[in-house]
Amino acid sequence: MTHVSEQQPAPGLSRDVDEPYPGDAERDLRVLFGQSTVVFASLAGPAHMVEAANPAFFTAIGGETRARTGVPLGQLMPELAGQGFLALLDRVYRTGERHVGRSARVVLGTGPDAREAFFDFTYEPRLDAGGNVIGVRVIGVETTQLMHAQRLAAEHRVLLEQIARQAPLEQVLEGMARAIEDLAPEEVLVSVLLADADGRHLRHGAAPSLPDFYNRAIDGIATGEGVGSCGTAAHRRAPVIVTDISTDPFWDDFRDLADRAGLAACWSTPILARDGSLLGTFAMYHRTPRAPQEADLALARVFAETAALAVERHQAEEARRAAEAKEKAARADLAFLLEASTLLTADLDHTQTLQRLAALCAPRLAPLCAVDVVEAGRVRRVATAAPTADEDRLLASHIPVYDAGDDAVARVLASGLSEVARRTPTGPGPWHDLGVTGYLCVPLLDRGRTFGALTLLTTGENSFDGHTVALAEELARRAASAALNARQYTQRVALARDLQAGLLLPEVPALPDARIATYYHPAGEGLEIGGDFYDVFPLGDGNWAFMLGDVCGRGATAATTTALVRHTARAVAPLLPGPEAVVQAINKALLDRPHSHGTGFVTLVYGHLTPVPRSGLDITLVRAGHTFPLHLTSTHAPHPVPCEGPLLGITPHLPLVPHRLHLRPTESLLLYTDGLTEARNDHGEQFGEDRLTQALVTQHHTSPDTVIDAVTRAVRAFSGSAGGDDDQAALVLTATPAG
Secondary structure (H helix, E strand, C coil), X not given: CCECCCCCCCXXXXXXXXXXXXXXXXXXXXXXXXXXXXXXXXXXXXXXEEEEECHHHHHHHCHHHHCCCCCEHXXXXXXXXXXXXXXXXXXXXXXXXXXXXXXXXEEECCHHHCEEEEEEEEEEEEECCCCEEEEEEEEEEEXXXXXXXXXXXXXXXXXXXXHHCCCCHHHHHHHHHHHHHHXXXXXXXXXXXXXXXXCCEEEEEECCCCCHHHHHHHCCEECCCCCHHHHHHHHHCCCEEECCCCCCHHHCCCHHXXXXXXXXXXXXXXXXXCCCCEEEEEEEEECCCCCCCHHHHHHHHHHHHHHHHHHHHHHHHXXXXXXXXXXXXXXHHHHHHHHHHHHHCCCCCHHHHXXXXXXXXXXXXXXXXXXXXXXXXXXXXXXXXXXXXXXXXXXXXXXXXXXXXXXHXXXXXXXXXXXXXXXXXXXXXXXXXXXXXXXXXXXXXXXXXEEEEEEEEEECCCCCCHHHHHHHHHHHHHHHHHHHHXXXXXXXXXXXXXXXXXXXXXXXXXXXXXEEEEEEECCCCCCCCCCEEEEEEEEECCEEEEEEEEECCCCHHHHHHHHHHHHHHHXXXXXXXXXXXXXXXXXXXXXXXXXXXXXXXXEEEEEEEEEECCCEEEEEEXXXXXXXXXXXXXXXXXXXXXXXXXXXXXXXXXXCCCEEEEECCCXXXXXXXXXXXXXXXXXXXXXXXXXXHHHHHCCCCCCHHHHXXXXXXXXXXXXXXXXXXXXXXXXXXXXXXXX
């Protein structure tokens, strides 16, 4: 026994070891801790004999089977030996120094009755009147519920974080089920079922510990009164507690299944959305009949709400994806129409335009396509498209009768209305040989007058839906317009020539500390105005605006759009704070333009420049779907200016990011349209950005004119006799040398 001479006994606490409760202090402690939930025990001697303990101590270590005194603690609780607690008692007894433990984990009991517990405890030496250690006093508070609550909160936080970062719903539900199964003090098997959109059936969501055969059997069960715990809870929108599956009538149809799975009790809680609609059910199964405690019901409510949050987040994400898919499809349709418009307006021959229409429709909209026009009171089939040459000849050989009442083309020509059916067309035709199962006939209109018809034919099980009908009607509208415009080519050329003077910059303005050079070459025979344009104009206070862009299409419509862009920019630029606001205003003007003025998109580079005397030019620019400007320096190869932005005239929401750069003296900024880089040679190859860059690195260009000359000479040398089928434009800004 160790004697601690320096330590004085606490007043009234140290007494003779022979006394069961030495003196008043021990009796007070017994009274104090007798009915307390605090664990208290007095141990005596090196064997740590249990002299006295309060009921909370015996309850904590195992209840009535261990409620004994007069035996060593190691004998009463042999499981402590391997966990280090007896060694701690030995040290306190030897040294007389107290020991404090926080959230110490201890396994109480052995075998299947063992349980995990956590305690905050203190080992204090018991001293006699002479200061000698005669035993150890144990005082502790069980923190098991606190630890479980902390673990529960941690698991719950993890689930919320997964939901916040949009983890897959299956992963969240699986993690939730396993967390509850791990945290529950008794064995529990968790299941989550998800409701169909109509709320009438429940589908498997997560059940990591239930047998696969059981999950498969209940996948798709109906919601309704008496359909097990989950079906009934979903129907009632309220928790359903079944404490004994073997006797509960709700389980009459599933009792054998539950018996095979070893399930005896099931508590189900509905998972409800914020608006009260059914999302699913959250169930806790047990192997033995069992009624829930309030803590069990609270746990179910907490995780049912968590599951509701996860399911609602998942549904919102699914809705977002569906919307994105719909938007993507709409953009694909728009791209198709834009491509079709470009192809339909690329030729000035009326018949070739309609032949392109047939080629665009098959197989994009249907496997078979025919285009018919009315000429001198008769129908003429001017274009067909089919998967094989034989089918194409067979389709081309059939000519509808203009005034036949049983012919679909004749009816559409007479009514000017589309006709669609899930059957072969009425009237004679090679429908059986072609395997036709449905048709769509759309009129080609000229200011309300029907001059032709577009016929699409399906084979197999496919049929025309509303989306295809709308797309075909829009394509027919554009094709009709293109075909009629081809007939009016001469007038359009004259109109374009009249507009030429008003849409091209008449002369290059003189800028302080800068020089400008421009280049413009329209495509087409005799068409002097196209989709490419540029402009430079003052803003006041020594600042200048510049732009270069490209309008979808060519001719009068493109000229109208070009004028709209240039005049809008000149009107609003002095009033708005920067290039981004100006481009937003241009985009709004494009979206607000009358339908008759065109629907094509516009690509644009627009910027502001500020001369800095003897230092160069400060430039802020915005790029909207156009080719990247090139920055030309004396020390590095030309490099694109990194500035992203979408096309104009498509959507009202433009995520534009202004880019700022400084041109030092002799440095240049080259703006160009894709007519230069897409110029082709006799083999069909495009000139491309790489050749453009190479043309500019062969020598140092100190003036904008030499830059223009280098680019145009390289393009002409490459394209040769092929020339170019698109407008070409370029604008070069060069900071002048100091002095």
